[in-house]
Amino acid sequence: MLDWLLDPFSDSLMQRALLEVIVVAVACGPIGVWVLLYRQSYAAESISHAMLPGLVVASLAGASLVLGATAGVLVAALAIALAGRDERLGGDVGVAVAISALFGLGALLALSPAVPARLGELLFGDLLGVTARDVIEAAVLAAIVTVALVLAHRRLALSAFDRVAAPSLGARPGRWELALLALLAICTVAAVRGMGNLLAVALILAPAAAALNLAARLPVALGLAAVLGALAGVLGLLASYHWHVAAGAAVALAAIALFGVTLLLPRRDTLA
């Protein structure tokens, strides 16, 4: 049994993949908890989709994926703002139109026969193909997100828990909601290399939803989401190694499976 668990990680390729997925999960889990508490799961889905054209263009130009993703998010924000201004569309429809258009454009570019085959990996990630540089980039971004979340913890909590009274308690909800979306964008950029544009959102939302099913207290939920995300990463990589399935997809499914398990467990309303 121990061999079954440890043998896969004797390989440097799997070691890098493990490091990448743990680093990303530690940031994605807690940010996912906040995303769910702010009821912004649609934003999480949208942001990862919207950055695809930026990622593709960066890959084609040989530029940094981080730079491409950032540009993609900025273009998406502009497109959403413009679409939302059209009274015939309205806010939600505006977001849907802008995001779908950008994702379609990104997919068109990524899957075109004229571009290198690896661009397709932007959609589903390539955990086993990450380089040491990818891991370092992800670690820096994850560290930024984690430190920011620690410092913003109380203001984020006030704004999400009691939007009406938050200003009298020292937090401006609109400002902190924007800050959260910015951190979500950074986190998505960190996750996209390993998990891909379509699957990154699973590592953000599923461990967070699982943690919220179990924890009755916020710090516990935040820590548990990080742990469950890392656990999903380990389980997914093991499944990928032993059953020869795609690593990113296996991690995403492991995260969803963990969420499913937590639905069967009771949530406590008194804290130990």
Added chain:
Amino acid sequence: MAVIRVDGLAGGYAPGTDAIADVAFALEPGTIAAVLGPNGGGKTTLFRALLGELPLRRGTVELAARPAYVPQTDRTRHDFPVSALDVVLMGAYARTPAWRRVARADRDAAKATLDRVGLADRARRHFGSLSGGQRQRVLIARALLQDSGVILLDEPLSGVDATSAARIEELFAQLRAEGRVLLVATHDVEQARRWDQVICLHGRQIAFGAPATTLTTDVLGRTYGDELVILPGGERAIAVEHHAH
């Protein structure tokens, strides 16, 4: 000396339209003032003005202290993973640097305020699992931890159980004795009659003064319009619709 002085206040969010106008009153330390008015009449808007969140068009607002605000319990998130004590501790967040833990003195004070509202034994309970009245008392404890001389309460007695209502009214009397000023939005005319001052609003200020002079059929009629019902025997009742926020 007045703790709150409002003079000729008018303000609103929509361009060209005042949400509230012609508001003028002054409250001395140790005063409980009822804020009466129909839904949409300007009670919450007045609170927003006192909290500095309403764009003012005319008039002045002078406050001796930054007010603490107690929202209606249904405006908070009951699914949020926090205990009753966590919620009370939020009252200390504004004075706690982001990189520091909440001070031990504030933690002790938070437990003491929970005890004061009669919920010391509920400190570790999930906030959402408490009854409506208990949640309201937790939110009041949070305002007490802010340690402000002025507390604004948005319908704190609406829909709470009898035990909580009695506790809250008892607490109001203690806070008045401590010299604090409470502004309490309410629909209950009989409740307002027991307090010191009454501010009647219907888009603008209809009346301000002691209950005996303000809670007349004429003033209530102008304040509530069609929502005021005169019962057989001369009793007045307010037909309250559920808040549409």
